[in-house]
Amino acid sequence: MTWGAFALVFISVSLSALGQTAFKVGVGGTSTAPDANFWVKTLGMVFSPMVLLGLALYGVGTVFWLFALRQLDLSLAYPFVAMSFVMVAGSGMFFLGEPVQPTRLLGLGLIIIGLLVMARGG
Template identity: 60%
Template sequence: MTLNSFILVVISVTLSAFGQTAFKIGVERVHFAPDAAVMGKVMGFAASPHIIGGLLFYGVGTLFWLFALRTLDLSLAYPFVAISFIVVFLIGIFGLGEPFNATRLAGLLIITLGLVVMARA
């Protein structure tokens, strides 16, 4: 994997992780009446600036992903989507105040080791 290809993948995955973060913030800020119909809930989500922002992050991330796929085998590129676990873990802890524990860290280290092994292939 070349450095340029790796950078494209990392940008794509990072933007997708930002999109997930925006979704999380968005769904927490949208409030529904207890008896709201499904369409009312959908419209509430659709009007959320955070959810719209999350979709934009995903869209731009997808464009970077398409450029990455031009230069990489899918079987090599796709496992690197797991970088999102690392990004989301860090955003969750430092940005959203989610709990940190050793089990999550151990899982993250195992994923990271797998990515290192894949990158060397």
């Protein structure tokens, strides 16, 4: 994998992870009033500024992904989407105060090891 292609994958996956974080923040700030009906709750979530930001980040990330796919085999590029699991978990722990559990850290470490093996073989 060339550094340029890796950079495209990394940017794409990073933007997707940021999008997930924006989604979480966006839906956390919406009304959960028990008297609000399904459509009011849904529209409140969809039009939350942070949810819209998350969608925009996904869109831009997709453009970077398309450029990455022009340079890489799909079977090599796609497993690197697993980096988003590591990035989203880190974002949740560091920025959203989610708990750090040893089993979660072990799983993230295994993902990183798997990605390193893939990168060396690609």
